[in-house]
Amino acid sequence: MKIHEFQAKELFRKSGIPVPRGEAAFSVEEAQRAAAALGNFPVVIKAQIHAGGRGKGGGVKLAANAEEVKQLASSILGMTLVTHQTGPEGRLVKKLLVEEGLPIEKELYLSVLPDRGAAKIVFMASEAGGMDIEEVAAKTPEKLIKVFIDPLIGMKGYHANELAFGLNLSGDLAKQFSAMAMKLYRLCVDYDCSLVEINPLILTKDGRVIALDAKINFDDNALYRHKDILEYRDLDEEDPFEVEASKFELNYIRMPGGNIGNMVNGAGLAMATMDIIQQAGAAPANFLDVGGGASAEQVENGFRIILADPSVKGVLINIFGGILRCDRLANGVVEAANKVGIKVPVVIRMEGTNVEEGRRILNESGLNLITAKDVSDAAQKIAAIVKA
Ligand code: GDP
Ligand code: MN
Secondary structure, eight states: BOOHHHHHHHEEEEETTOOOSEEEEEEEHHHHHHHHOOOOSSEEEEEEEEEOOOOOOOOEEESHHHHHHHHHHHHHHHOEEETTOOOOEEEEEOOOEEOOOOOEEEEEEEEEEEEEETTTEEEEESSSOOSSSSHHHOGGGGGEEEEEOOOOOOHHHHHHHHHHHTTTTOOOHHHHHHHHHHHHHHHHHHHTTEEEEEEEEEETTTTEEEESOOEEOOOGGGGGGGGHTTTTEEEEEGHHHHHHHHHHTTTEOOTTTOOOEESSHHHHHHHHHHHHHHHHHOOSSEEEEEOOOOHHHHHHHHHHHHHTTTTTOOEEEEEEEESSSSSHHHHHHHHHHHHHHOOSSSSEEEETTTTHHHHHHHHHHHEEEEEEOOOHHHHHHHHHEEEE
């Protein structure tokens, strides 16, 4: 799960990690009030969306006086912000963060995340902060330093020293940095974060180390033990189809650019089905694993969500009836079809438990469903129909 910068900074503040003074604003009036409360200029107006690269896209602006605060807040709120992370369709800005503008001496990069391959927590740091870190890693990998920490031993002073040294920090700056890095490590582990990133981490002209930006991603599978974090969820920032699917515990992921919806039981079979759709010269519009033990109701909801996606021009249902019996699947499909109506061709391939009964239900339903003899036959049929 992703959260907004202002929420990440709230967590930073609670953890004792220094951030600029400021507050979130949901209207131009609130932004004006927040700026006035800061007491002096410049103030920074920052678009709050779940994507980075806002600065380059025009979503981060400095205001030199109250009039500019009003102007910038009005223009950024409601804008469709396009960054390299939003895709060309961009993201509608509904929230702002209004902060004190700080005098920047230097911009650094710092992140901490689990490294699955190494089975360790890794800190990544660079003196080339503020910019696209993927580019730094690709073009000048020597500018990106990594420090690995065994989670069973935990972070020690020498880990922090190694980072500070790698960033060319000394004296009081190194001390401030190390204290911050220790707190970031705790935050990352305590909240089961999949990423904590500060870009830029700044050194101010008056000798302070401050997190100017803040990004935190959480491991969804650990959210059950962080009820406070769940409150940060912002459904405005999530794909509406995925939000709907999550209500029924369906493993559904939308795939922009594709046009063949597919419903499959089992994640492995779903991955294979997507490959076979590609191989047939078409592109999947989603990943959907209804689960091994799906109920007719779940099948119905999954099918309904696929059909509601306007980019879906055809559907492939690929079920191996094991725990999910074929008759139950057939009932779910028929129910959903009767409720929402099917306006696109649907090809079904199913095998396994109660397959005869499942076929009978589909055949007698009066629905225009196309049956396939195996998976590649199914993929070729749906690809051909959609292309035609
Ligand atoms: P991102 O582009 O989405 O990563 O947004 P950031 O929070 O990183 O902001 C982008 C850039 O805006 C930073 O790299 C800074 O150069 C600039 N910026 C943000 N806050 C301040 C500030 O308080 N003072 C100054 N001078 N620049 C700022
Ligand atoms: Mn940034």
